[in-house]
Amino acid sequence: MTDDDGTTRPPEAAFALFGHELRVEILFALWAAERHSLPFAELQSRVGERDSGKFNYHLSKLVGQFVGKNGDEYELRYPGHRVIDAIRTGFLHRTADVGPVTLDTDCRTCGAALTFTYEEYVARVGCLDCGDIVVAFPFDPGGVEGRSDEGVVDAFDRRTRLCWRFAVAGVCPMCAGVVRTGLAPEPGPELDSHYTDDHPAVLAVDCRQCSFYNYPPAGILLCYHPAVAGWFADRGIDLRTTPLWALDFVADPDRVAVEREDPLGVTVTATAGGERLRVSLDESARVTALERTPADGESL
Ligand SMILES: [Zn+2]
Ligand SMILES: [Zn+2]
Structure with missing residues (x-):
């Protein structure tokens, strides 16, 4: 059901949909599959839920907006991708720290080398000696993954x-x-x-x-x-x-x-x-x- 303004459900209800871990696991199993698509039995097996009734119940909650049905196959839809993206940015469930990393640029105030530090979701380039902040902006913990x-x-x-x-x-x-x-x-x-x-x-x-x-x-x-x-x-x-x-x-x-x-x-x-x-x-x-x-x- 979609309202005239395109609303399919209140946003609070959309968040509550992912209150059960099985539903997030279903999205990740589809994402890992070839063409992001799997038949019911294979999807159930990859998620590792033996109770078919329970599995079907949770899958049915996602079908429509987050998971599409194409013949016998269940496939990840755009909103399902975006839920995965939000999780993989890391800000929902993890933190990361980096630095201080010494940079090639000197502080314009005191001449010390500038440093990069990342903590509490914000990356800052500044001077540890005089406290100057040159540039700062939020960064997601997922961006630290796989990088020096x-x-x-x-x-x-x-x-x-x-x-x-x-x-x-x-x-x-x-x-x-x-x-x-x-x-x-x-x-x-x-x-x-x-x-x-x-x-x-x-x-x-x-x-x-x-x-x-x-x-x-x-x-x-x-x-x-x-x-x-x-x-x-x-x-x-x-x-x-x-x-x-x-x-x-x-x-x-x-x-x-x-x-x-x-x-x-x-x-x-x-x-x-x-x-x-x-x-x-x-x-x-x-x-x-x-x-x-x-x-x-x-x-x-
Ligand atoms: Zn300085
Ligand atoms: Zn905005």
Whole structure:
């Protein structure tokens, strides 16, 4: 049964469906099978439940939304895949810690090597000596699986910039919902220390559907602009492979200047090869102007 708005059951009831371990085991058995599909007897045998009545009862609770029926075969449907995905991200049932891992980039404040640490579901790149946080973002325990510490650091960098790219494109990386983005004044130490430290203005990202919200450095917007990427490429720097914390326009709060309060207007300055690129951003987080200057500040 589906309501006019597409609701098949209250979300609480959907969660309660997986209150019996046999139902989760059925999904995993189908996932492990060739073509994610099995006949009744084989599925029962792989789950290891001898009581056919009991097995059938629990299977029937999944049939429809999570498990489809195709002739004699039971097959995993898209929502069944997504339940497995949610479990495999690890946040429901496990934790993981990584680091501190010493990085190749030095702290802009005190010169010590930056470190990566992952604990309590949040990965942070910062300085253990002076306490600076350069960039921080949640990471799932499942992402630690099968990776070296250095591999986790690399995955954190790539995943974080992709999540922010989704958000900037107006699509929530968690739920596909509508994301509002814009520039915001520094949200205060309690909130911004979750993502970065001491930036006079940040990007504010807020999903209208789920709990995803964020205050990334405003400079992240430069990473997604083709003219900025081209400017760096011409100077031998590939923005796609340079870690976020090694990009001064992302990591350094001094590169961000508030030019106007209301509506908020901000410039972010990047440097490469003795030259500067000054990027103007408006309050809706759009790039409105690019100004190339030599490092001494004289306009070209
Ligand atoms: Zn430091
Ligand atoms: Zn969302």
